[in-house]
Amino acid sequence: MDKTERRQQILSNARDVFAKRGYHAAKIDDIVAAAGVARGTFYLYFEDKRAIFEEIVDGTFARLGQAILRVDTGDPSLVRSQIEENIRRIVHALLEDPATTKILLSDAVGLDPAFDKKLLFFYEEVGKLLEGSLVDGQERGIVAEGDARVYAIMTLGAMKELMYQVVMRGLEYPEERIVAEIFRFLAAGYLRVSAT
Amino acid sequence: MDKTERRQQILSNARDVFAKRGYHAAKIDDIVAAAGVARGTFYLYFEDKRAIFEEIVDGTFARLGQAILRVDTGDPSLVRSQIEENIRRIVHALLEDPATTKILLSDAVGLDPAFDKKLLFFYEEVGKLLEGSLVDGQERGIVAEGDARVYAIMTLGAMKELMYQVVMRGLEYPEERIVAEIFRFLAAGYLRVSAT
Amino acid sequence: MDKTERRQQILSNARDVFAKRGYHAAKIDDIVAAAGVARGTFYLYFEDKRAIFEEIVDGTFARLGQAILRVDTGDPSLVRSQIEENIRRIVHALLEDPATTKILLSDAVGLDPAFDKKLLFFYEEVGKLLEGSLVDGQERGIVAEGDARVYAIMTLGAMKELMYQVVMRGLEYPEERIVAEIFRFLAAGYLRVSAT
């Protein structure tokens, strides 16, 4: 087994342990036991417990970052499919690896102020991207008036919560269904009430 | 100072410490120092660290639960204002005490599997309430077709994320503005794109 | 038992353990076992292992510093007795507590660069004091010509080695005898050989 494999072996077992027990309850012992290596071996491949956790989260960030495509608003008739495709890719990236999704949406939250800052930064980046697209869309009339930043935040929140519920509760929704529901939610909301 | 006051004094200082440092970084020492009582006194009023944390979260649950009013869909012309009032009350309850909101949305997440279950349960209860109203609304034609459960989850997520950003980043939005944006988001979404 | 006593109890047992095993071989467990307290109690009174060791050495420094009296060379007829008195006090200070002397002359040496610097600094201070007295004495004709600094260094070395041997080998010399021998050694050397 070469170094990369061994590293991957520890990393993936650590991921499972973190997902199962949560960051603090996950002991180095649990990780090495799961990986079937000695205590010291762990430290041959990773600086410390925090470092391997961060690597898992960073990896998820990277996967998510790659999933997101820039929306080209040039041809209005293609916007919808691009947005759907983006939602589809993000949902897929999160659901194909429920363990890291659980870690990202649960264990990584409130770990400590420094880590909170890291998460906030990631979501800020994604939020900015989204916000930019929304502002762009507003100029082209394909996004409603309103605070684009707030729209972006709520969009992220809605998707995060849905993914969290799916992952934590094992909600059995087909991905395509999830994509469709999200799109509908973003496109038209659901309240049909008249003004007071 | 009577028992109740003393208890409250410890509780409220603990809340600040948890909010500032996070659950794990908050030491009993920090709490008793903030409350100005002796180490042992803490244990006269609370079972253990976990218990006081849980009490804080439970208190927030209770406050939130009280904030939510049942929507009477009898007179369609009054539904909108009732919904707005609900959003207003929830937002107000969260923002009037940012410390507990931060704890609820950050420290309480991923604490351990048992606590995750507790949170999940609370959100499930709220979600069911909301889902029920949505189904009810669907029957009366004031809620669009679609999966009410998913709508409920995304609604919760959108609101949680917005509150989280306000609390963590100190976003300076007037409450009324937030309420209006949320309502608009839920009512009409923002995408105005034609089908492919 | 009040805090000062408890502290002293741990300190003095630590001193014995350090003297017996040496700094590195002395484990916190050995110290607390000797003191009859729990592991955590140790850390209630001392920052860490290094700190208690440093305190022991600093205490010895202080005792030694107090033992040394400034020699008043005003009345030449009184110089000899003052010097003898100084030697007597230093020798007494070291031999009345062999454990700390062993620690100072053995365990504290080569502990790490930072500690070496500390030791070097202490001996430098003592050396400067001695050197100053020697220069003063040279002006008054009661100290022979020659490099006062080297004299000071060799004097310290001679005394340190003698004390070390007494402490480590349990050499049974009466203190007064030691004082007399040191004085004679410093006063007249022992080689009686003619120049080449």
Next chain:
Amino acid sequence: MDKTERRQQILSNARDVFAKRGYHAAKIDDIVAAAGVARGTFYLYFEDKRAIFEEIVDGTFARLGQAILRVDTGDPSLVRSQIEENIRRIVHALLEDPATTKILLSDAVGLDPAFDKKLLFFYEEVGKLLEGSLVDGQERGIVAEGDARVYAIMTLGAMKELMYQVVMRGLEYPEERIVAEIFRFLAAGYLRVSAT
């Protein structure tokens, strides 16, 4: 590179590492990195860390032992130069390799009780040799009355301390000057005070 060379290469790099960091702070990793060999190779040539350290100290002992010449007191007119020559050889042996001198006078001290015993034994051997010469000298009238053992101990201490200061502080004394000062110190002391 043959076995002897490889061994020497590791040994001499270990010496530098020990001198720079001290015994405990010197890691096998540092040594093999300095020597440019693999971790396992180290153990092909040396039993363990302690063994290589001991070998370094033993080598220094051997070098020092060879530096010391027996003083032939037959012709009194030649004694002085023989003693000077001895001092010169010892000083030279120590200063030509400051790294091992630093190890001998600093890291080897207080390593553990067993090593202390070893050092004590070496100095005892040298001390006995010196003591024997002193007793011999006393019979021939070229060494003053007094306790020869104490003279021997203080002589060793004086020389050790001077060498230690030169090595640790980088004192810039020419060897010949050091030899002369030591000789003068041993021959006549420096105090010129009348009895009380």
Next chain:
DNA sequence: CATGAATGAGCATTCATTCAT
């Protein structure tokens, strides 16, 4: 009731040494 000194289980991390290749 209040105190705070004492407790000790628990854990991350280090590093000398081994051994399969």
Next chain:
DNA sequence: AATGAATGAATGCTCATTCAT
């Protein structure tokens, strides 16, 4: 012989909790 990945015993330190005063 040489390598360097793997090992796991060893240990300092933390901190929630207890309990005698």
